[in-house]
Amino acid sequence: MWHSEVCPMIGLQGELQASTVSHFFDQMGRVLAKHPDVVVVDLSRVAFCDFDGVAALVGAYRRARQLGARLVLAGAQGRCAQILHRTGLDQILPPIPARAEAASAIPA
Numbered sequence: 001m002w003h004s005e006v007c008p009m010i011g012l013q014g015e016l017q018a019s020t021v022s023h024f025f026d027q028m029g030r031v032l033a034k035h036p037d038v039v040v041v042d043l044s045r046v047a048f049c050d051f052d053g054v055a056a057l058v059g060a061y062r063r064a065r066q067l068g069a070r071l072v073l074a075g076a077q078g079r080c081a082q083i084l085h086r087t088g089l090d091q092i093l094p095p096i097p098a099r100a101e102a103a104s105a106i107p108a
Contacts, residue, residue: 007038009074013045016053016080028060032067039064043095044075049083057084061093072096 008031012024031039041060043049049057057073064071073095076084084090 007040008034008036009040009042011042011045014047016043016046016049016056018050018052021052021056024056024060028063032064032069035067036069038070038072040072040074040096042074043080044077046076046080047078049080051083051087054083054087054089057089057093 010024010027010031014020016024028039039060041057046053057071061071071093073084073093075097076090076095081090081095084093084095
């Protein structure tokens, strides 16, 4: 987890699946406890995301909204981007192509 000049970012790496989502939820909880306006989840290093991973992203999205924050996905590629598209999550959370662009693409 790190902060840009604009907002906190959570960088994920490897696989986002049943055995790894609890770590993501822990990180998301720490970030949301600080009441940010926006949280960026960097998916650029996620090689694989299954339906448990998608469910975790949906849960994070809902929790962020409950707390008045916006969740932004950045850098999804390959199989991760495909699963976001197949599930329709990319329609709810339109991904930003690269983490470097995420902070500048967030509307004020």
